[in-house]
Amino acid sequence: MGTRGQRAYEIVSGGAPRDFNSLLAFIGLGSNLDNPRNQIDQALLVLDQASGVELIQVSSFYRSKPLLDMPGPDYLNIVCKINTSLDALELLDLCQHIENKQHRVRDVRWGSRTIDLDILLYGDEVHQTERLTIPHSEMINRSFVLLPLYEIEPALELPIIGPLKRCLEQLELSDIDKI
Ligand code: ROI
DSSP: OOOOOOOSOSOOTTSOOOOTTOEEEEEEEEEOSSOHHHHHHHHHHHHHHSTTEEEEEEOOOEEEOOGGGOSSOOEEEEEEEEEEOSOHHHHHHHHHHHHHHTTOOOSSTTOOOSOEEEEEEETTOOEESSSOEESOTTGGGOHHHHHHHHHHOTTOEETTTEEHHHHHHTSOOTTEEEO
């Protein structure tokens, strides 16, 4: 993986001063097939070993039913915090590489999956392109994203959106278990 070009700033909200060429990003992982805990552990291992990525923190596992009452086993979800010198598209390529390696199938929309990696936040950058929307477009509606994110970064301010804590206050949290 390559390294990102220089940026105009070196401190990202919520983070300590770092290497000029790297920033903090948050990735949400979810699985409801083929031993979800192993799927997530395996994906974390590959992420951490990728060049240009350092795994800093990982939330607890959270268990929830599939969204929209879709049929299928319960999901396990986590959020991890990384330090990365990859640019946003390189990071997306890496996430999709991991999904492909773990045989993610995409045939049914909202269907079950072995592994899903979503870039939630990338420093304080906003991306709205065909391939990438950051902050992740659905994150504020998903307790299985916001709860683990809050566990590892409670004071987080989401670009465009505002304080993470305020988003969580607007969500129904009875349908999810920290395990
Ligand atoms: N439902 C839950 N509970 N967790 C997920 O990670 C998840 N991921 C998805 C869909 C199919 C929307 N449902 C989910 O992609």
